[in-house]
Amino acid sequence: MTDATDHPRGRLRAALDAHWPILAVLAVAVLARAVVAIAYAPALMFPDSWSYVGAAYGDSHLGGIRPPGYGLTMFALEQVTGPSLGVVTALQHVAGLGIGVIVYALLLRLGSGRLIATVAAAVVLLDGYAIALEQHILAETLTTARALISNFVRLRMWTSLTTPT
16 A cells, blocks of 8 residues: 555645745745835845946956955846846845755754744744845845855765765
């Protein structure tokens, strides 16, 4: 006899049932980001933002006195979508949501319970300051996402190497 979780729909349903609290937090986080993106379209600017815009859309994409990764990311997006600060902030909002999901997954991977992982992820996902930073043309969100992803990958690799098979 097969279990209901053997079928792909059964596995999906089981995952949704098990992780519904983080999905609810994610829904609120998406709504908050949509409101901010609409209210402050296409982007909020900080004095540093202009140097990133200059690096992305100017002659040199290496950022001048700024770290080159952000200007190069904006330049790469421009090649795909055209020059659009709205696309940059949308990517940053997606990265902010990804950061929250990775925090949740990382805590579960480290043995934390779902409640603690959900609360920690909610702090990240619903932080108004973080959402505002995502709407700015600044490197903070993408830099944080890159650092967190690299640490998550490192932890996954380390645990797979140290866990007996």
